[in-house]
Amino acid sequence: MIKLLSILALSASVPLVVAADVVVPKVSDYYKVENIPLPAGEVLEISSIAELPDHKIAVSTRRGEIWIGEGLYADDVSKVTWKRYADGLYEGFGLFAKDGSLFVTQRPELTKITDSNHDGIADTFQTITSGWGLTNDYHEFAFSSDPDKDGNVWVALCLTGSSSSNAPYRGWALRITPEGKMIPTTSGLRSPGGIGFDAEGQVFMTDNQGFWNGSSSVKPLIPGKFIGDPEGNKWYDEPLAQKSMGKKIRDIADKSRILIERKRIPEFTPPAVVFPHGTLGQSPTGIATDLSAGKFGPFEKQMFVGEITASQVQRVMMEKVNGVYQGAVVNFLSDIQFGIVPVRMSSASGFLFLGGTNRGWGSRGPQDFGLARVRWTGKTPFEIRDIKATETGFEVEFTEPVEPGSINNMSNLKMRSWTYEHTKGYGSPELDITTPVLAAVHL
Numbered sequence: 001m002i003k004l005l006s007i008l009a010l011s012a013s014v015p016l017v018v019a020a021d022v023v024v025p026k027v028s029d030y031y032k033v034e035n036i037p038l039p040a041g042e043v044l045e046i047s048s049i050a051e052l053p054d055h056k057i058a059v060s061t062r063r064g065e066i067w068i069g070e071g072l073y074a075d076d077v078s079k080v081t082w083k084r085y086a087d088g089l090y091e092g093f094g095l096f097a098k099d100g101s102l103f104v105t106q107r108p109e110l111t112k113i114t115d116s117n118h119d120g121i122a123d124t125f126q127t128i129t130s131g132w133g134l135t136n137d138y139h140e141f142a143f144s145s146d147p148d149k150d151g152n153v154w155v156a157l158c159l160t161g162s163s164s165s166n167a168p169y170r171g172w173a174l175r176i177t178p179e180g181k182m183i184p185t186t187s188g189l190r191s192p193g194g195i196g197f198d199a200e201g202q203v204f205m206t207d208n209q210g211f212w213n214g215s216s217s218v219k220p221l222i223p224g225k226f227i228g229d230p231e232g233n234k235w236y237d238e239p240l241a242q243k244s245m246g247k248k249i250r251d252i253a254d255k256s257r258i259l260i261e262r263k264r265i266p267e268f269t270p271p272a273v274v275f276p277h278g279t280l281g282q283s284p285t286g287i288a289t290d291l292s293a294g295k296f297g298p299f300e301k302q303m304f305v306g307e308i309t310a311s312q313v314q315r316v317m318m319e320k321v322n323g324v325y326q327g328a329v330v331n332f333l334s335d336i337q338f339g340i341v342p343v344r345m346s347s348a349s350g351f352l353f354l355g356g357t358n359r360g361w362g363s364r365g366p367q368d369f370g371l372a373r374v375r376w377t378g379k380t381p382f383e384i385r386d387i388k389a390t391e392t393g394f395e396v397e398f399t400e401p402v403e404p405g406s407i408n409n410m411s412n413l414k415m416r417s418w419t420y421e422h423t424k425g426y427g428s429p430e431l432d433i434t435t436p437v438l439a440a441v442h443l
Contacts, residue, residue: 046059049371050344058095157172163211194286217284226268273329280312292345308341338356342354352374385398
């Protein structure tokens with residue numbers, strides 16, 4: 001009846017993959033993915049999802065619309081109904097409800113939208129802030145969070161063309177206060193795909209493989225810190241950035257390693273979890289944390305991360321050691337019918353909502369766009385529940401008891417470690433590859 005496995009290794013580095021020869025059950029035995037009907041004849045390339053009162057859901061789209069749906073929490077989702085709430089927006093990669101209004105982050109601004117005459121259609125549009133820059137480049141997306149514990153909305157701004165910063169604060173994370181004040185907060189972003197909080201309220205974003213990113217990752221957004229891409233560092237000279245961030249950081253070296261550059265640049269915060277490129281997708285997107293108190297199964301307080309190219313959901317296990325976030329990632333769901341962009345966990349119901357599109361990137365899922373609901377069947381899968389680093393190796397916790405005889409043959413456990421080059425070039429091969437020696441395994 002033991003669920004803990006301690007693996008002692010003589011050497012290891014991040015990322016690390018631990019594999020065992022096991023029979024993988026069908027995901028549908030434990031988690032049911034239900035496609036939700038969308039309005040007939042409409043193209044809803046869903047870019048963000050918000051929960052509303054009275055069991056309604058709002059979705060924004062890349063084509064600048066907001067729709068409100070009813071019936072998405074019912075046992076039978078075939079009877080879902082939709083109504084267009086707003087249109088004419090410039091995308092919307094961040095949406096939440098507050099005090100009877102919807103707040104949406106468009107490319108150029110954070111907007112408060114209200115239905116003042118209660119006819120079900122928005123009629124008041126108020127700019128909360130538009131303090132960041134914008135060109136006509138296709139890649140200048142703006143992803144935003146729900147309000148944090150202080151009421152601030154976090155906005156993650158993609159670079160221009162994913163490789164330069166041709167407008168103010170492209171490649172930065174900003175905080176927008178409830179009064180609409182913009183605070184430059186974290187530099188070094190490249191190509192965010194989503195933003196969200198962990199169970200303690202720390203904000204994280206996904207960054208995609210490319211320039212200055214050897215592979216895709218989940219990164220913490222911490223005030224005053226730098227997370228790897230120097231293209232937007234020119235905006236340290238702006239008065240707002242000087243006030244909130246201080247002096248410009250040192251220049252980063254090309255063709256180096258993150259460990260080396262962190263020693264040179266105190267502000268450099270490393271990725272918390274790196275996703276092996278091609279092994280666990282290649283374009284991570286939205287972040288949602290399970291706060292459903294067990295309604296979604298045995299992975300309470302863990303992150304679920306969308307993936308657009310491979311049409312997947314990954315599960316992230318996080319810890320904080322000596323002030324630095326680190327963790328592990330495993331695949332959670334595959335074979336979703338569309339490329340996932342937003343994910344939204346409903347804590348009250350235990351549903352995980354997925355939305356998305358494949359335009360611009362392509363996806364393994366065959367649908368051009370879609371919306372789905374994931375629910376736990378009540379049966380617990382035998383899975384790695386958590387992994388933590390120790391001073392001598394790793395401690396692995398499973399969702400179900402481990403048979404003592406199942407680890408007698410240590411050859412069933414395999415480990416490989418590597419790192420990536422930190423370079424202005426696009427991506428990186430796996431470098432510094434080693435095969436850690438398994439010294440011992442203990443239940």
